[in-house]
Structure formats: C-alpha cells, structure tokens
Amino acid sequence: MLPTTFQPGQTRPIGEFADLPANIRKKxxxxxxxxxxxxxxxxxxxxxxxxxxxxxxxxGTRNFSGSYQRERGAPQVRHPGKGWSVSAWRYIYGLLTGLDYGDVPTLSRCGCDTCVSPHHVVEMDVPPQQKLAQARARDAEGFYSSEKAQPETAQAERQAGLQEDVLDKLKECRPTNWGGVDIAEEEYGFERGSISIETWDAYVSWTVENPEED
Ligand SMILES: [Zn+2]
Known part of the structure; x- marks a missing residue:
C-alpha cells in the first residue's frame, strides 16, 4: 500500500541496479x-x-493557427504484463521503488534523452492512486456536484481493448487528460462511448510522458 502522505519532490528508497531483471540490465x-x-x-x-x-x-479569421511542440526522445521497453511498449525510465523506476507501473507518478527526467536512471528522475506529482484517494476525499466533502460522478458510470459500460487508431487520433488532437474521456469525446467529435478504457489510459500515460511544452 502506498503511503498517502507522499508529496511531489520527495524521494523514496530505490533498489540496486543488480535487482533489475537480466534482460533489462543488459540494455x-x-x-x-x-x-x-x-x-x-x-x-x-x-x-x-x-x-x-x-x-x-x-x-472570424485568426493570424495564428497553432504552435510547435517539442517531444523528447523516449526510451521504450515492452511491458510484459501489458503487451505493448511503455516508457523505460518509468518502468525501471517502478521496478526499483516497488511501485506498479500504473502507480508511478509523473517523473521529470534528467537532460539526457536516453537516461533511464531511477536516481535521475524527480517525482512531480503524487501517485495516481493517491490522487484518486484525494479526489474521492474531496468528493465526500461535497466539492463536486453529483453530475460529476456520471462519467464513471459511462466508463463502466465501455468496450475493452486498446484501439491503436483511436489512440493515434487522441495524440493528434490532444484533449486535456484531466477532462476525462467523456469531455474528450464530446469536444473532438468521437462517438460517445467509442473510446475504450484501455485506449484512454494509454493516452493519459502518453500525455504524462510527453508533456506539452509552451
Ligand atoms: Zn541521467
């Protein structure tokens, strides 16, 4: 169980290089x-x-129609459980801190694009589970109206499986990940309920790993 008091920027105990599986070490x-x-x-x-x-x-017409965004080079590793590639530095950080991949918080990386050292990242956020717990606590305190709970119900009825084409389209239009899947569908013309939970999760992970740079 994760400590619920963990704050961004804090450090956790990190295991030894030798603790990594051999197939990871050799890379x-x-x-x-x-x-x-x-x-x-x-x-x-x-x-x-x-x-x-x-x-x-x-x-009306606009002078500016867009901007350029830089995405850093990103080490990839095949996640044995998921069956697709995930960010290697996040995967390794999870292995050596005992966090599940999905619980690894947003990590700020060192200046080297190929670096996967767990000592060269800084936690920028609280872990997702903790965030969820905080959201629920706020919910219980009545900060959210009851309408806000509806997207969760809609999500439960969603189809399963990763949809590569939908994921590509999401990466292209880049809806806000905190807005939730329903808002993304509404704003970018997806059919309601057409984005699977896995696809949305993969997209959210991708946005965390490829933050927008202004
Ligand atoms: Zn480094």
Missing part, C-alpha cells in the same frame, strides 16, 4: 556522469505542429 550502460544509458529502443525526439482549438461558434 543499460552506466555512464561516468551517472546516467543509465538505454541501448534499447528510443523513440526519436521530434517537433510537431499543434493546431490551436477554435471554438465551434467562432467565424
């Missing part, structure tokens, strides 16, 4: 500067245009 070269260089797959850094959203009722 890491520990460098003099302390970075754990990942020799496995690393997605290339890229810059891509992102269109600004235009309100539906806006009919």
């Amino acid at each position: 890491i070269v520990i460098q003099d500067d302390g970075c754990w260089h990942w020799t496995g797959t690393v997605t290339a850094a890229r810059t891509r245009p992102k269109m600004y959203r235009v309100p539906k009722d806006y009919e």
Whole structure:
C-alpha cells in the first residue's frame, strides 16, 4: 500500500541496479556522469505542429493557427504484463521503488534523452492512486456536484481493448487528460462511448510522458 502522505519532490528508497531483471540490465550502460544509458529502443525526439482549438461558434479569421511542440526522445521497453511498449525510465523506476507501473507518478527526467536512471528522475506529482484517494476525499466533502460522478458510470459500460487508431487520433488532437474521456469525446467529435478504457489510459500515460511544452 502506498503511503498517502507522499508529496511531489520527495524521494523514496530505490533498489540496486543488480535487482533489475537480466534482460533489462543488459540494455543499460552506466555512464561516468551517472546516467543509465538505454541501448534499447528510443523513440526519436521530434517537433510537431499543434493546431490551436477554435471554438465551434467562432467565424472570424485568426493570424495564428497553432504552435510547435517539442517531444523528447523516449526510451521504450515492452511491458510484459501489458503487451505493448511503455516508457523505460518509468518502468525501471517502478521496478526499483516497488511501485506498479500504473502507480508511478509523473517523473521529470534528467537532460539526457536516453537516461533511464531511477536516481535521475524527480517525482512531480503524487501517485495516481493517491490522487484518486484525494479526489474521492474531496468528493465526500461535497466539492463536486453529483453530475460529476456520471462519467464513471459511462466508463463502466465501455468496450475493452486498446484501439491503436483511436489512440493515434487522441495524440493528434490532444484533449486535456484531466477532462476525462467523456469531455474528450464530446469536444473532438468521437462517438460517445467509442473510446475504450484501455485506449484512454494509454493516452493519459502518453500525455504524462510527453508533456506539452509552451
Ligand atoms: Zn541521467
């Protein structure tokens, strides 16, 4: 069970390099500067245009239609449980701190795009489970209206499975991950209930690992 008092920026005990599975260890070269260089797959850094959203009722013209976003190179590792690739630095951090991959909070990385060292990341957020607990606590205190609870019910009826094409479309239009799946569907013209829970979770993980840079 996670400590519920963990705060961003705090450090947790981190296991030894030798504790990692052999197939992970053999892909890491520990460098003099302390970075754990990942020799496995690393997605290339890229810059891509992102269109600004235009309100539906806006009919004028605009000088600026978008901005460029930089995405860092990202070490990838196949998650044995999920069956697809996940961020290697997050996966390794989870292994050496005893957190499930899904419980690893947002991590700020060191300046090296190929580094997967658990000593070179800083927790930027509380773990998802803790966030959920906090949200529920707020809910219990009545900060949210009862309408806010409805998306959870709709999610329970959603289809299962990862939809690669839907995931690509989500990455393209990049709805806010905190808005929830229903808001994303509504704002970007997806059919209601068409985004599976797995796809949405994969998208949220992706946004956490590829934060927007202004
Ligand atoms: Zn590093």
